[in-house]
Amino acid sequence: MKVRIKFSKEGSAKFIGHLDTMRYFQKALRRAGLPVAFSGGYSPHMIMSFAAPLGVGTTSIGEYFDLELTETVPTAVIEEKLNGTMAEGIRVLSARAVEDGKASKAMSLVAAADYLVEFREGKEPEVPWMEKISEFYTQPSIMVLKKTKRSEKEVDIRPYIYKMEQRGNQVFLKLASASANYTKPELVMDTFQSWLGCEPKPFCYQVQRLEVYADTGSEEQHTFVSLESLGEKVE
Numbered sequence: 610m611k612v613r614i615k616f617s618k619e620g621s622a623k624f625i626g627h628l629d630t631m632r633y634f635q636k637a638l639r640r641a642g643l644p645v646a647f648s649g650g651y652s653p654h655m656i657m658s659f660a661a662p663l664g665v666g667t668t669s670i671g672e673y674f675d676l677e678l679t680e681t682v683p684t685a686v687i688e689e690k691l692n693g694t695m696a697e698g699i700r701v702l703s704a705r706a707v708e709d710g711k712a713s714k715a716m717s718l719v720a721a722a723d724y725l726v727e728f729r730e731g732k733e734p735e736v737p738w739m740e741k742i743s744e745f746y747t748q749p750s751i752m753v754l755k756k757t758k759r760s761e762k763e764v765d766i767r768p769y770i771y772k773m774e775q776r777g778n779q780v781f782l783k784l785a786s787a788s789a790n791y792t793k794p795e796l797v798m799d800t801f802q803s804w805l806g807c808e809p810k811p812f813c814y815q816v817q818r819l820e821v822y823a824d825t826g827s828e829e830q831h832t833f834v835s836l837e838s839l840g841e842k843v844e
Contacts, residue, residue: 622698705840720824
């Protein structure tokens with residue numbers, strides 16, 4: 610049985626890095642007593658894969674990993690057993706059975722993600738900025754200088770910003786998140802501030818990831834669906 614786990618990571622848990630989060634869930638699965646499948650060979654490991662690494666300091670209510678079990682277990686039981694082992698700041702939100710196979714792996718399905726960005730107190734731009742979001746977003750191109758280990762090049766990130774809008778005193782972003790076009794919310798916000806004529810202050814954002822999506826449409830017409838919705842409950 611292949612299972613997709615959706616979980617939240619909030620509070621002080623946001624300071625736990627990706628590798629430590631993986632190790633945490635490996636231990637939690639053992640404590641929960643679930644029939645986890647292991648790989649073969651001299652160094653067997655749990656068969657599990659995480660959808661998209663979350664940056665340290667970012668909270669989320671839409672994280673995912675896939676897990677293989679050796680037998681069928683009701684998804685409500687999986688949720689209950691795992692939540693019985695969770696530490697403060699991490700909670701399992703749902704478990705869904707998903708189709709097996711390489712194409713169904715959460716990591717390879719990731720196409721986009723939603724974020725809410727808020728300026729930390731005292732670190733907002735020193736010019737009126739909320740009414741400028743729409744003007745920035747509707748530009749035909751948004752060029753940034755991207756640095757690699759070997760060179761620097763200008764890249765147009767506008768095609769990778771699927772939505773940008775004001776929500777109260779926060780900024781909502783829907784951004785490309787596939788490995789080939791992964792776009793950080795901090796990069797978009799830094800570029801926005803530079804466009805405003807402001808120098809971004811260090812550690813000025815509080816970022817929360819809301820959801821991670823697969824794309825069931827085409828390059829010309831995206832159809833984003835949550836990774837959770839691709840699975841189903843098992844009674």
